[in-house]
Amino acid sequence: MAVSMRDVAHRAGVSVGTVSNVLNRPSEVSADSVARVTRAIEELGYVRNDAARRLRAGVSATVGFVVLDGQNPFYNDVVRGAEDEASRHSIAVLHGNTDQDVRRERLYIDLFHEQQVRGLLIAPYGDVTAHLDRLAEAGIAVVLVDRFSGDGRYSSVSVDSVAGGRLAMEHLIETGRRRIAFVGGPFDLRQVNDRLAGARAAAENANVTVTLEVVATEGMAVEDGVVSGDRILMRTRGDWPDALFAANDLIALGLLQSLVTDGRARVPQDIAIIGFDDIPFAAAAAVPLSSVRQPSRMMGRTALRILLEEAADPESIPRQTVFPPELVVRASTVAR
């Protein structure tokens, strides 16, 4: 059915070995052969069979990326960065969405294992160390994204979430806020915990008195922010916090939407809001959102680069790359 190398070889009047050489190391083949083979390929519409190639080679030119939340633009940006870097190495990035579902997470890991990907990028949700260890045993490189590797067994690329939480909190305190609420969850997500921890630290180190309450959400979507915002506004006005620190921008956007509806609260005059991630939609919100930026593209690019290095050199030692977060001040915290 499909055109194979054998067909091309026959048409060009050479052996299959020569066809392979033309494709993979043309410099070692005479110009004449290259021309004839190239022409035969053209005429027959030959396309390499990746499966056969991989079977022989043992590894593929594909990298897997297991993502926590495909609906969050932050992760889309990270993926995008990885793709950019990958395409420079003629490598394809295959991605799978786990949607914070442990089962799907494991499913994708196994799938990528079967496909003998060159390496795996993963923004982990559940506890997958056992699965990752199996990959490692099979010689597949693993790089954690957006999560510091606690035991240092794997390389990781992340942002210092604790520092980020501190940045956000310090900003709120500096701009005069004293009754602050952290909105986020679930707390078994490492990122959420770290951001809260940073906020707590900043509150304690401040040389003024600051209260920091925690408003727990079920998830990290816009809807969760809306619900929390509504709940906060139901309090008597004197009990309102004067600032909200959302665990990510999606929640922050939900909060914003809730507060602004019908002018129930003025942002930032009555209540300031700051998010985390600095997704593109944060700047585009009608009250542009202050946020703690993670260098998402850069993180993706870096993760992929490290992954390829480790895939090339099995002896390499895992390293933790931590980027600093960056405070981005917009109208949602500072009135103009």
Next chain:
Amino acid sequence: MAVSMRDVAHRAGVSVGTVSNVLNRPSEVSADSVARVTRAIEELGYVRNDAARRLRAGVSATVGFVVLDGQNPFYNDVVRGAEDEASRHSIAVLHGNTDQDVRRERLYIDLFHEQQVRGLLIAPYGDVTAHLDRLAEAGIAVVLVDRFSGDGRYSSVSVDSVAGGRLAMEHLIETGRRRIAFVGGPFDLRQVNDRLAGARAAAENANVTVTLEVVATEGMAVEDGVVSGDRILMRTRGDWPDALFAANDLIALGLLQSLVTDGRARVPQDIAIIGFDDIPFAAAAAVPLSSVRQPSRMMGRTALRILLEEAADPESIPRQTVFPPELVVRASTVAR
């Protein structure tokens, strides 16, 4: 290095054929063998080699999805729908971003061809008929997404963009708008053209006099909307349109942001805005955005289902599935 079927067979004391049978049709194997093989697999940590499997089988359990704009949440939703359906069939969806780049688009098509994907979903940007025809010749099913197949050579799943444009326009007219601007581009994107065509038709069929001007944008991102909004506001106030119809929600969000900044224009009192796609962020905007909804998840699901059917039956006849768009009215067009 890696554990192969042969190793498992040896450990379990059976032949490789039996191991394969245990994996693929356990009902035809004795319970005893199943148990022993299962145990051996467990003990050795065996993982199937997908390359070998595919080489033999000739097709893979993978479907490719070539996407126009990975930053647009609309496409993320479509992909998500396809993934949902795919996972019910134990099929993986591999996606590639073309970012409206013809070269990358072709690159990905060829890549998927090499990988012998079971089928290809594509939201096409440039003219790729030649490439798609090659896929078809190789027996790989193709379904166009978000684009009606003009010549009917391929199946397609799309929304009636003309009707959508009409819906949006009629809504604006009904709510009293008379000086309307269509904001979008580039016009070699079919979707943009169709939406404008629908708007034109509605303007002509209205029993009141309506003007429809066109404000061309370079792309379909938030930034393009901001630029256009700024430009419109620079006119003397009497020349302002009283409504904006954006070719998609990203542009609409950009417009909104531009108008609302510093209270330069009240939305919807001074200028109404309606977008297209109804992405999740449309509802979450501080002035919730009216939009024309495309059933994105459903489109993805349907496209994948058709793709699998066609992959299973090469004789099947291409069919065009067109969903109706749905008007979603929110605060950006109707003051409360």
Next chain:
DNA sequence: AACTTACCATGAATCGATTCAGCTTCGATT
């Protein structure tokens, strides 16, 4: 003329899962 060197081309072996014709076993039937 004999020999060396450089350059290329060849084609069989290989990767690992799947398939299927053929074999073995064992119980049922006559």
Next chain:
DNA sequence: AATCGAAGCTGAATCGATTCATGGTAAGTT
């Protein structure tokens, strides 16, 4: 006791690209 069928298992052939030991050829050297 002979025959048959069903159930289960075996192992060689197969898919197609890559690799590499082997061999051939032409040009250059002694």
